[in-house]
Amino acid sequence: MRTVLIIDDNPAVGEALSLLLSLHEIRPVTALSAEEGLATLARGHIDVVIQDMNFSADTTSGEEGVQLFRAIRERHPDLPVILLTAWTHLETAVELVKAGAADYLAKPWDDAKLLATVENLLELAESSREVSRHRTDRRRLREKLEANFDLDGLVFASDAMARTVELAGQVARSDVPVLITGPNGAGKERIAAIVHKNSAVRRGPFVAVNCGALPGELIEAELFGADAGAYTGANKAREGRFELADGGTLFLDEIGNLPLSGQVKLLRVLETGQFERLGSGRTRRANVRVISATNADLKAMIAEGSFREDLYYRLNVIEVNLPPLAERMDDVPVLAEHFLGDRGTLSDEARDALVGHDWPGNVRELKNAIERARLLAGDGAIEAAHLNLPAPRHQGARNLDEPSREAVEGALDRAGGVVSRAAQQLGLSRQALYRRMERYGIPTQA
Numbered sequence: 553m554r555t556v557l558i559i560d561d562n563p564a565v566g567e568a569l570s571l572l573l574s575l576h577e578i579r580p581v582t583a584l585s586a587e588e589g590l591a592t593l594a595r596g597h598i599d600v601v602i603q604d605m606n607f608s609a610d611t612t613s614g615e616e617g618v619q620l621f622r623a624i625r626e627r628h629p630d631l632p633v634i635l636l637t638a639w640t641h642l643e644t645a646v647e648l649v650k651a652g653a654a655d656y657l658a659k660p661w662d663d664a665k666l667l668a669t670v671e672n673l674l675e676l677a678e679s680s681r682e683v684s685r686h687r688t689d690r691r692r693l694r695e696k697l698e699a700n701f702d703l704d705g706l707v708f709a710s711d712a713m714a715r716t717v718e719l720a721g722q723v724a725r726s727d728v729p730v731l732i733t734g735p736n737g738a739g740k741e742r743i744a745a746i747v748h749k750n751s752a753v754r755r756g757p758f759v760a761v762n763c764g765a766l767p768g769e770l771i772e773a774e775l776f777g778a779d780a781g782a783y784t785g786a787n788k789a790r791e792g793r794f795e796l797a798d799g800g801t802l803f804l805d806e807i808g809n810l811p812l813s814g815q816v817k818l819l820r821v822l823e824t825g826q827f828e829r830l831g832s833g834r835t836r837r838a839n840v841r842v843i844s845a846t847n848a849d850l851k852a853m854i855a856e857g858s859f860r861e862d863l864y865y866r867l868n869v870i871e872v873n874l875p876p877l878a879e880r881m882d883d884v885p886v887l888a889e890h891f892l893g894d895r896g897t898l899s900d901e902a903r904d905a906l907v908g909h910d911w912p913g914n915v916r917e918l919k920n921a922i923e924r925a926r927l928l929a930g931d932g933a934i935e936a937a938h939l940n941l942p943a944p945r946h947q948g949a950r951n952l953d954e955p956s957r958e959a960v961e962g963a964l965d966r967a968g969g970v971v972s973r974a975a976q977q978l979g980l981s982r983q984a985l986y987r988r989m990e991r992y993g994i995p996t997q998a
Contacts (some may be wrong), residue, residue: 554674555579555597559589559620560604565659569602572663578670582717586620593628599677600654600670605644607635618648625652630680636661649986655971656986668970671984676972690714697721702749706742707890710880716872717746724750728922731807732845734874737916740845741805743874753841756800760794764806772814773830775804775823778836782831794827794838801841807867808848808859819863842867877911877918888914891922897933905936910984935983957992960985964994 558569561584570580583589605617624633635648638659649656655669693714701721723730724747732740748758768773777792793802821827826835844867853859883904911917925938955978967973975985
């Protein structure tokens, strides 16, 4: 059951708050001193703390409450704490909010406002626990994948990528062609490398060729080799990628760009293991595991006659789909940190900007953005401005501009004075909103 600890040396306050919380199916626990409160916390199972700032009638300094808050923060750094007082100066409360307090309410409190704050924090606490459980599950899955497969140093954190990696590792152990589908820049070659690293031919070569990066007349020579004089400029015989990949894996990226003549020869290699160099009548053999990849709709290409249906089914014995980065946003922060390495740090605003962007260019775009931002930041931390990303479309309530006094007051009014909810409307942290309230001279109570 959701549980709130009330630490106040006035029994009447504890009783009043307990009744309010109980009426809304929240279990109250009371403590009449800082020592009793800390002992209760040590026993666990507390979701939110409401603590008084003044434990002595002859002082208005709030020093006792400050010490208690610091002790809670030190021992339970993730536990949300609401400060409750009739005496402490606003400056003291603001400083504690900056230090991590969840909110600040004055006595006598408004029941609706206090209850709304508690409910919001309970929801956040449950979300935090869910995130923690999810992270634990992810860590265990990562450990399981690392125990069963060679991940080739792949950096990821998302469930979607974990599923893709697990499938890649599983299909690697069967000697059949694999088709990797997904958008440009998403990392299809990295998945192909994982298939190779976990296959029976992992000790053999891994040879990659981009079928979209070569003119059509050169693709066949690139794949199958060419004898001297086979085409203009062919002054000597050359091995093709199939020969170079013999005993290992050949990765054919952008397979949809292979011309029809090359598709016929590729189909023959897949069926027989035999091929001829361009300009040669001599049949050669190669034992090669073929992995192909495409961002194109090969079925649509089959319908229009630009891709052979029989080749498609030869290549697509098993399909591994790699989702775009926009569908695995949990990978964005860890990839950004990986690309940055020890060459700098990311500000909180920069992280928000990174996860708020759609990344149409996928991992390749992210890497380029980090490299550019690192150069612009120099020796300092990377800020959102260094990334030069457009405002996120999927976070419509978020305002990246500095909110005016009117905007802050309007948000507080709509939120019924609950700072955490007003902060969400403005796209700010509670600490950031308190700093702006202090700057504009806005009191915490309406």
